[in-house]
Amino acid sequence: MLPRLLLSSSRSTPSASAAVSAASASRVGATASNRNLIPRLPAPLTSSGLSARLTSTARPALFARSFVTSTDPALTQATAVTSPVTRRPDGFPQKTTLLFSIQDSVGALDKVLRIIGTDLGISLTRIESRPSKTKDFDYDFFVDFDAKSKSQIDVVVAHLSGSPDSPAKRVRVASEGELGLQSAGGATMPWFPRKLTDLDSFASKVLSYGAELDSDHPGFTDKAYRERRKRITDNALAYRTGMALPNVDYTQDEVKTWGLVYNKLTDMYKTHACREHQYIFRLLEANCGYSPTNIPQQRDISRFLKECTGFTIRPVMGLLSSRDFLNALAFRVFYGTQYIRHHSKPFYTPEPDICHELLGHVPLFADPDFADFSQEIGLASIGASDEDVKRLATCYWFTVEFGLCKEGDALKAYGAGLLSSTGELEYSLSSKPELRPFDPFKAAVTEYPITEYQPVYYVAESFRDAKEKMREFAATLDRPFSVRYNPYTESIEVLDSKEKLVKYAQSIRGQMHTLMDALEKL
Template sequence: MYQITNKTIECNRKDGDKNNNTSDKNVRIIFSSIKGDEVNSLAQYLKIFSENSINLKHIESRASLNEHSGLEIFVECEPSENLNQVILSLESETSRIRILDNIDEIPSFPRCIQDLDQITKEIWSSGELEADHPGFTDEAYRKRRKYFTDVSNSYKSGQPLPRVEYTAEEIATWGSVFRKLIELYSTHACKEYNQIFPLLIEHCGFREDNIPQLEDVSNFLKRRTGFQLGPIAGLISVRDFLAALAFRIFHATQYIRHPSQPLYTPEPDICHELLGHVAFLADSNFAQFAQNIGLASLGASDEYVEKLGACFWVTFEFGLCTENVKLKAYGGGLLSSFGELQYAIEGKAEMRPFDPINAAKESLTITSYQPMYYVAENLKDVRDRMIQFSKTIPKKFGIHYNPYTQNIEVLTSKTQVQSLLENLHQQTDVLLDTLKRV
C-alpha cells in the first residue's frame, strides 16, 4: 500500500514481498481521476499506457482522500521514450498527477503550492511576545496580535487574502514610518526601488494615511512577476521561508509594530514587509533571484539551507549595491528601518564586496545594526552569483518549477530533462522567429 500526505510520500513494503520488489530504473506515477468518473476511469487511463507501448509493472487504486478527486491510481512502469506523451495525456484528463521519486534518496519538501499551508501551522512565534517587546505589557495590543494570528491561520492557498480593518492608532503608526522613510528613498534606495515605488502608490494604496491590503499588493505582484503574498502569523524557519519562495510565494505578516516605538520593531511587521520587500518582488531580476534561492533550498541539507539563509540575510534583508560610485540600499531590512538605512549608506560600518562563499559563513545579527554589509555591483550581479553558488549544493536530483501547475518537478532521469529541453527548444524557436520579424 502507499500513502500520500501533504508533505510526504510513503511506501509501506514488507521484506520479501515480491509485488514490492521494484527496480530503481522503473518510473512511479500517481494520479487522481476527476470526481464522478470513477467507473470507467481506471480502464481509460490504463489504455493510455497501452497505446503508447508502456510496460506496466505494478498497479494499485483506491478512493481518493481529496474531496475534489475520485480514484487515486498508482502505477509503476518501465522507462520509455513514449512516457512523456503518456504524462501529457494524463495531465489533460486527470485532476492531479505526480511522478514519484526514489523515496530513500529524495528528502521531503513541498511539491505543490497547497503544501505551503502546513507552514502556517509550524511557526516559531505567533502573537506570543517576548518580555522585552514594547507591547509585552499592553493587553490591548496583545489581544490585537491574537486577532492577526487567527486571521492568518484561517487562510488556505487559493483563497483571497484576508482583508484587515486597521485601527486609527495602527494607521498612525504606519504613517509615522511611511513619512520618515520616503524622505530617504530618493537618495538612499537603489534605482529599481525608486522606479517601482511610485507604482505601489498608484496601484496598491501606498500612502501615509492608509495601510495597504495584502490582497491588493499580491494581485499587483502577480501581474508583474508572478509573485504572490501569503499571510503568516509570525516567524517561521529559514527552510520553510525559502521553500515558499520556490513557488514565488512571499510570506508576509499583517500586524504592525507597537505604537510606543514606531521607528523600531524587534520582528518583521507589515511596515517591513510592504516598505522593505514588496517593491523588489515586482522587479523581474530580483524576483528570479528570490525564487532561485528558494529552489536551491529544496532538498538541501541543513548545512546548506543555513548557508542559503545567511546569503539571503546579507542580500535580501541588508544588501547594498553601487550606483555611480555611490552606495544604495536594496535590502528590505534597511529600506524599512529609518535609522539603519542612514547608518549603512553613510558608511559607518565595514563594507565588503558581495561573495556568496564568504557570505554563507556569516552569523546573523538581529538585535542591533549590522556590523558589516556586503556590496554588490547591481541586482543582476547578486542573482548571477547566487545561481553559481547554488550549483555547489550537493544533490542527487534536479528541481524544476512548473509555473502552469505551480508544482515542483523532481528530475531524476534523462527522459525528464530531455522533455523539458524539448519544450524550451520550441519556445526558443518561436522567439528566434519573432526576432527576425521585428
C-alpha cells in the same frame, strides 16, 4: 524560548518569515524541521479498481485542506483550521510519512484508511500514490500525519502491518524526525513542496506565534493590542491557497503608527534607496493605496505583484523556519505578516511587522531581476540539506535583508532590513561598516551579529549579476537532482529521469523557436 533580534529604537527587523537557523546564529534561532517524502511526482491511477475507489473516497483528499476518513465536507472543512503547532523538546508533534504497497482491488485503499482514521483516530494531511516499483504490488502510497509521539508511529505501523483486515504490505516509515529518504544517488533528502497547495501545510507550522508576546514587548501588557494581533493571526492561519487574501480594517492608532514610520522612511528613500525601489514605490502609491494615511491591503498588493513578476503575498501568523520560507520563494510566494508594531514605540519593533514587509520587501518583488534572484534562492533550497539551507539563509540575510548595490559610483540600499530601519539605513551607507563584493560562496559562511547593526555588508554589482552568482553557488550544493519551476502548473518539477529531461528540452526548443522567429522579424 527562541532568541530574538533586539533592535535599537530606529531599527526594524528582517522579514518575519525568513527565520534563519540557530546554527547560523539567526534572529530566530530554530533549526528548520525536515519533512521527508519520496521525491517523485505522484502518477495518476489508471487501474479500474483503485480509480473507482479514489474517485469516491480518496481522490478529494489529495487536494483537501486536511484529510479525514469521512466524506462529510463539513467534517473536512472543520479540520482545515487548527491551532498553531508548538513542538515539545522531544520534537513532537512532527510530520511523519508512511509508505505502504497494495494490490489493485476494490475497497483495498478504503480498508487501509478505515484502520488509520476510524480505528486509530488519526487524520491524514496528505495522500499520494505512484505505480509500485516492485512486480508484487500495483501501487505504493505515501500518507502524512502529524505524529504526537514515537509510540503513536509504532502503533500505526503495527496496525497496518499486523491487522488481518489490512491489505497494506511493506509498511514502513518514510520520514521520522531527522530521517531522510534514499535517493537514486544514495543521499538523504528532506520533504519539500511540489505544488502550490502544498504551502498550506506551513500554515500552522510556525516557530513563533504572532499572537504571543514576550514580556519585554511594548504591547505585552496591552490586552486590547494582544487580542487585536490574535484576530489578525487567526485570519492568516485560516488562509488556504485559492482563497481571497484577508483584508484588515486597521484602527486609527495603527494608521497613525504606520504614517509616522512611512513619512520618516520615504524621506530617506530619495537619497538612500536603490533606483528600482524608488521607481516601484511610486507605482505602489498610484496603484495599491500606499500613503501615510492608509495601510495598504495585501490583497491589492499581491494582485499588483502578480501582474508585474508573478510573485504573490501570503499572510503568515508568525515566524517560519528557514526551509519553509525559502521553499515558498521557489513558487514566487512571499510570506508576510499583517499586524503592526505597538503604537507606544512606533520606531521600535522586536519582530517583523507590516511596516517591514510592505515598505522594505514588497517594492522589489515587482522588479523582474530581483524577483528572479529571490526565486533562485528558493529553488536552491528545494530538497537541500539542513547545512545548505543554513548557507542559503545566510545568503538571504546578506542580500534580500541587508544588501547594498552599486549605482554608478554610488552605493544604495536594497535590503528590506535596511529599507525599513531609519537608523541602519543611514549607518549602512556611512564609512563605519566594512563593504565586500557580493560572493555567495563567502557570504554563506560569514557570521553576523543579531543584536546590533551589521559590521559587514555585501555589495552587488546588480540584481542580474547576483542572480547568476547564486545560480553558480546553487550548482555546488550537495543535491542529487535538479529542479525547475513550471509556471503553467505552478509546481516544482524534479528533473531526475531521462523522460523529464526530454520533456524539458522540448519546451526549451519551443521557446527557442519563438525567439528565433522574433529575431528574424526585427
